Amino acid sequence: MTRVSIVGASGYVGGELLRLLLWHPEVTVVQATSGRNAGRYLYQVHPNLRGRTSLQFVHPDKLEPCDLLFLALPHGEAARAMQRYTGLAERIIDCSADFRLSDPAAYKRWYGEDHPAPEWLGRFVYGLPEVSREALRGAKYASGVGCNATASNLALLPLVRAGLIDTSKPVLIEVKVGSSEGGASSTDSSHHPERAGAVRSFAPVGHRHTAEIEQVTGLSTPHLSITSVELVRGALATAHAFAVRPIADKDLWQAYRGFAKEQPFVRLVKERQGIYRYPEPKILAGSNFADLGFALDPESGRIVSICAIDNLMKGAAGSAVQCMNLMLGFEETLGLEFPGLHPV
Amino acid sequence: MIATCPECAAEISLPADTLESEIISCPECGAELEVISLTPPTLALAPEVEEDWGE
Numbered sequence: 001m002t003r004v005s006i007v008g009a010s011g012y013v014g015g016e017l018l019r020l021l022l023w024h025p026e027v028t029v030v031q032a033t034s035g036r037n038a039g040r041y042l043y044q045v046h047p048n049l050r051g052r053t054s055l056q057f058v059h060p061d062k063l064e065p066c067d068l069l070f071l072a073l074p075h076g077e078a079a080r081a082m083q084r085y086t087g088l089a090e091r092i093i094d095c096s097a098d099f100r101l102s103d104p105a106a107y108k109r110w111y112g113e114d115h116p117a118p119e120w121l122g123r124f125v126y127g128l129p130e131v132s133r134e135a136l137r138g139a140k141y142a143s144g145v146g147c148n149a150t151a152s153n154l155a156l157l158p159l160v161r162a163g164l165i166d167t168s169k170p171v172l173i174e175v176k177v178g179s180s181e182g183g184a185s186s187t188d189s190s191h192h193p194e195r196a197g198a199v200r201s202f203a204p205v206g207h208r209h210t211a212e213i214e215q216v217t218g219l220s221t222p223h224l225s226i227t228s229v230e231l232v233r234g235a236l237a238t239a240h241a242f243a244v245r246p247i248a249d250k251d252l253w254q255a256y257r258g259f260a261k262e263q264p265f266v267r268l269v270k271e272r273q274g275i276y277r278y279p280e281p282k283i284l285a286g287s288n289f290a291d292l293g294f295a296l297d298p299e300s301g302r303i304v305s306i307c308a309i310d311n312l313m314k315g316a317a318g319s320a321v322q323c324m325n326l327m328l329g330f331e332e333t334l335g336l337e338f339p340g341l342h343p344v
Numbered sequence: 345m346i347a348t349c350p351e352c353a354a355e356i357s358l359p360a361d362t363l364e365s366e367i368i369s370c371p372e373c374g375a376e377l378e379v380i381s382l383t384p385p386t387l388a389l390a391p392e393v394e395e396d397w398g399e
Contacts, residue, residue: 253352253373271374272351272392 001028002328007060007085008072010034011184013095015046016317017070022053024321024335026328027068029053033060063088068328070320071095079116091327093320095144099124101211110211127323129332130154130263130290131216136326147315148175148226149212151237154266154290154314155307159241160217162255164303166244172223173213173239178231178281181311200228234281235311243301252294252303260292264333265314265322269293279308286310287340288318310340347385351375358385 006017009032021029032042038059043050045057069089071078078085079098086092101107104118115121125135127142128150136142152173159165182190189195203226213222260266269291271277279291293306309315318336325332345358354372358379362368366379367390376390 249351250353253354257352257354257372268373270352272389273376274374 002026002068003028003030003066004068004070004324005029005031005033005063005066005089006070006072007033007063008074008077009042010037010045010057011072012180012312013316013320014070014072015048016312017072017095017320018042018046018049018053020317020321020335021070022049026330026334027324029055030066031055031058031063033058033063035060038062065089067091068093068324070324072317075111076116079120082117082120091140091324093127093142093144093323093327094124095316095320097144097146097208099141099143100126100146100149101215102126103215106211106215110208125323126216127319128153128216129319129322129326130157130266133326133332136323138329139323139327142320142323142327144316145319146209146212147181147235147309147311148177148207148224148237149209149216150290150315150319151175151235151307151309151311152209152213152222152224152239153216154292154309155237155239155305156213156217156219156222156241158256158259158292158294159303159305160219161259162251164241164243164245164247164251164255165219166242166301167219167221169242170221170223171219171239171241173225173237175224175226175235175237176229176231177226177236178234178311179228180232181228181235197230198228199230202226202228231281233285233310233312235309235315236279236281237307239305239307241303241305243296243303246301247296247303248298249296252296256292256294263290265289265318265336267291269308270295279306281308281310282344283342284308284310284313284340285344286313287338288313288322288336289340290314345382345385347379347387349373349375349377350387350389351377356387 034057037057068091071094078094107115124141124143270293278293349370352373377387378390
């Protein structure tokens with residue numbers, strides 16, 4: 001069995017990693033760290049794990065060597081301590097934004113400071129298997145992915161790869177997101193009377209995940225807006241692009257089908273009848289699937305591409321475990337087959 | 345018998361006992377399709393229930 005530990009295991013991504021890894025048939029979770037919760041049982045922070053493990057959180061200073069480390073730390077902390085972590089484990093998957101961007105200049109532009117460890121940037125593979133599958137096989141270091149970036153990238157990639165987007169025109173992406181994207185710490189704005197029922201434009205422009213969309217799609221003009229809605233889990237990206245030439249629905253079917261057939265966790269949802277005719281994040285809660293759909297306005301050539309994910313799964317912990325499977329030579333889908341709930 | 349979905353262009357294998365006017369579902373896009381001919385096998389979109397919110 002492969003021995004894995006999770007650093008920063010008390011947050012929502014850490015909790016999802018624990019849920020997935022404690023049931024993974026090829027790994028053993030040996031340590032889960034939390035400075036604030038050291039000594040407490042995992043279930044006292046993640047109640048869904050009650051009765052399934054006797055592990056207790058350990059202080060980060062007590063971290064011991066293992067085969068693979070998952071880092072689920074606040075922004076900047078992983079980069080500042082890479083020497084320590086690489087001395088403890090041969091392989092690392094960092095779920096933060098620290099190693100997602102390969103270009104230090106892009107990091108400075110979007111994060112407002114020089115990268116703390118630029119020499120490590122080129123050593124991390126971008127952790128979205130739908131983009132980096134072959135590079136992840138056997139890799140030692142993988143980054144995490146941004147949840148909004150992932151929903152946006154998966155919405156756009158079928159069109160980008162098929163060369164269907166008119167890159168002289170803007171590409172607009174609106175992402176509707178659940179409250180768990182805000183993390184496990186509360187703020188005044190997350191107080192229930194303020195948050196409940198709100199449809200909150202919290203990043204109409206300038207969201208940092210724009211950098212990941214530029215890097216993955218190669219598009220120079222993605223315009224990203226984020227709106228938080230009445231969901232706990234889930235992200236729904238609705239991307240608007242214009243076709244580079246006159247196309248029909250069948251051309252789009254071909255492009256999306258060609259992309260999805262290579263991806264074990266990508267499904268096409270475009271139904272003419274039924275309740276869920278387009279991707280719906282609600283029924284993906286707890287699942288690693290990304291559902292893609294599309295529509296074409298033949299008059300204007302506008303393509304609307306839609307992607308639904310669970311932000312904590314395909315947008316974070318699920319993709320990280322998928323990366324681990326590739327890095328360690330396991331079946332890519334191992335431990336990730338849960339299809340979600342309906343009704344929920 | 346092989347027919348083509350008029351919605352998504354998927355190739356659909358029809359059972360040998362398929363009848364004209366029979367309604368089938370496309371396994372790829374889920375569209376409900378009417379078999380309008382067997383010689384050659386030809387499919388057309390079946391009438392559907394439209395959603396109408398706020399119109």
